[in-house]
Amino acid sequence: MAHKFDAKKAGILDSTDRAKFLDPDSNLGKLGLDREQVLVDLGCGSGFFSIPASRLVKKVFALDIQQEMLDILNEKIKKAKITNIEVILSEESFIPLHENSADVLLMVNVFHELEDRSYLLKQVKRVLNRKGRLVIIDWKKIEMDFGPPFEERLNEKDVINIGCSNGFTILEQSNAGPYNYLLVMGKS
Ligand SMILES: C[S@@+](CC[C@H](N)C(=O)[O-])C[C@H]1O[C@@H](n2cnc3c(N)ncnc32)[C@H](O)[C@@H]1O
Numbered sequence: 001m002a003h004k005f006d007a008k009k010a011g012i013l014d015s016t017d018r019a020k021f022l023d024p025d026s027n028l029g030k031l032g033l034d035r036e037q038v039l040v041d042l043g044c045g046s047g048f049f050s051i052p053a054s055r056l057v058k059k060v061f062a063l064d065i066q067q068e069m070l071d072i073l074n075e076k077i078k079k080a081k082i083t084n085i086e087v088i089l090s091e092e093s094f095i096p097l098h099e100n101s102a103d104v105l106l107m108v109n110v111f112h113e114l115e116d117r118s119y120l121l122k123q124v125k126r127v128l129n130r131k132g133r134l135v136i137i138d139w140k141k142i143e144m145d146f147g148p149p150f151e152e153r154l155n156e157k158d159v160i161n162i163g164c165s166n167g168f169t170i171l172e173q174s175n176a177g178p179y180n181y182l183l184v185m186g187k188s
Contacts, residue, residue: 002115003152007068010046022108022137022177024052030174030182031135033057037103040127042095043110047073047085053106054085061097063090093119100129108137109180112154121166125187134168134185137176144179156181164188 005013012018028049033039033056041050044062046069054060062085064070070087077085088096092115105124114120124134139147141155160170163185172184 002113003148004066004113005045005109007066007072010069010072013045013048018048022180024049027137027176027182028053028056031104031133031184033104038101040095040097040102040105042090042105042107042124043113044073044087045069045108047076049106049108050085051076051080051082054082057104058084060085061088061102062086063088063095063097065090065092092116093123095120095123095127097127099126100132102127102132103129104133104135106135106137109139109148111136111138111159112148112152117162118166121163121168125167128187130187132187133171134163136163136183136185137180140179140181142179147179156183159183160185 035058037057038059039053039057040061041053042063044050044064047062050060050062062073067089070089074087090096105128136159139153141153143150160183167188168185169188171186174182176182
């Protein structure tokens with residue numbers, strides 16, 4: 001089974017240090033989001049991206065397979081009185097959302113954790129509308145003393161190839177920060 005981020009360590013995801021090298025606001029700012037859009041944050045964890053995204057779009061669906069993560073996010077939503085995030089417990093290879101229901105599907109540091117990437121991409125394709133975009137931010141395949149081990153990381157080329165083999169085409173490729181890449185794909 002693919003290694004999953006331990007929900008007991010969720011504090012790391014919200015650390016100020018992390019925001020220095022992976023800034024949600026500046027990365028979301030690159031996506032041209034607007035108030036008409038629906039964004040899915042798949043593998044939302046404790047909502048490091050879901051909460052800032054909720055200020056830019058009409059609605060955020062925040063999904064994760066770990067209820068502990070969603071509990072943390074629900075607390076934050078309650079405290080901040082946010083009304084446009086819907087939190088949903090997801091399944092490893094099934095996204096419990098209607099077809100054509102999203103404009104953007106974001107996965108931040110999730111793609112390398114997936115059990116069956118091709119299968120999940122078929123689900124992403126179903127959920128995204130015709131002009132919908134898949135945004136993948138993940139760890140660069142470099143040796144580092146934090147983040148997932150080298151063997152678990154995927155390089156950008158491999159992610160693009162997996163996307164292209166599953167009905168996507170690459171639209172943009174850039175850096176999300178010094179240690180992470182950002183890929184934007186559309187349905188081909
Ligand atoms: C490293 S954490 C990143 C959390 C969040 N995206 C962030 O950047 O703060 C990866 C998260 O993806 C979730 N995850 C892994 N596989 C998943 C899947 N197939 N569907 C939904 N969530 C998944 C894990 O439970 C974990 O919370």
